[in-house]
Amino acid sequence: ARFVHEASRYFVKILVVPAQSSGVRQHWFHACDLGTMTGFLLMQNLRRRWRQRLKRALDLVLCLPVVLLCAVPGLLLGLLIRLDSRGPVLYRQRRLGKDGKAFDVFKFRTMRQDADEVLARYLEENPDLREEWEKDRKLKHDPRITRVGRFLRKSSLDELPQLLNVVRGEMSLVGPRPIVEDEIAKYGEVYADYCRVRPGITGLWQVSGRNNTTYEERVSLDRYYVTNWCIWMDLWILARTFPVVLTGYGAY
Structure with missing residues (x-):
């Protein structure tokens, strides 16, 4: 307090960074004037039901038109997959979603x-x-990975069928990457945060380097997303996803 008082005599703006644990620093704070004391207000937006409904509404408004637009290109990709190698066009894998409930995530088969x-x-x-x-x-x-599969992964088109998961309410356009049961131990205490939201087709991990990041960094990004979610973050991630997909950065 004495240092701030002294610095205020010489500077217009002063940034004060309190010493906190690394877990606390992952949250967005708002300073609150409590009279003779200063507090920090921490908002957990996804604890509010109406915000969860807003996120779901955004998913449907953005997703349904894309599903219609991608119907014909999706059929063409399915034909290429069948011509390239034997096997089904779609691949299903059991993943964990909101509240820890298991569901089948859809992808174009790449293997x-x-x-x-x-x-x-x-x-x-x-x-x-x-x-x-x-x-x-x-x-x-x-x-x-097959020849067509390598192209699908590099362009992220293998995840296009996950739009069906979004329509069915199992996934969101933006959220943590869907995990399998074996990954629960790797998430540790962060798994409880993961279970609070639907996993997403894209997310902070996908726009922050994807496979060029460590697993620990991915878990940290998932925690940051859940504890700091706002509608503008989702829109920012969606906007960042397009250049990442076009360049194929971090995809393999």
Whole structure:
């Protein structure tokens, strides 16, 4: 307080950063004048039901027209997938959503039918890559991915069918990346925050480097999103998603 009083004699604006734990610094604060004391107001917007309804309304308003526009291109992509390799056009994977409820997330199939066998053989022949796989369950040069699948992943078009998940109310346009049950332990205490929202097609992770970020950074971004959500953040993320998708940054 003495330092602030002294600095006020010489400067018009003074920024005061209080010493807090790293977890607290992830929130947006509003300073409050409490008379002889100063407090910090912390807002949890997603605790308000009407804000959750507003987020859902935004999903439907933006999603339904896109579903209609993407119907024909989606059919063409499905035809390319069938011509490129054997197997179904769509791929389903069990993921965890809001309140920890499991659901099937839809994607265009990007891998070969014998993906498990190909992966096991590849890791056996390249033991130095096993650590990369076990760390994030991803490989930069994945032998399971088909030719069309590589294009779909690079352009993020493989996630186009997730618009159906949004319409069904299982996902949101913006939110944390949907996780599988094995990832709960990696999220730790942040999993409770994850369960408060629907997972999203895009999110802070996707516009912040995607696969170029560590898993810990991804978890931190998910917590930041949930605890600081506002409608303008969703619109900002959606706007940032387009250049990221066009450049393919961090996608593989």
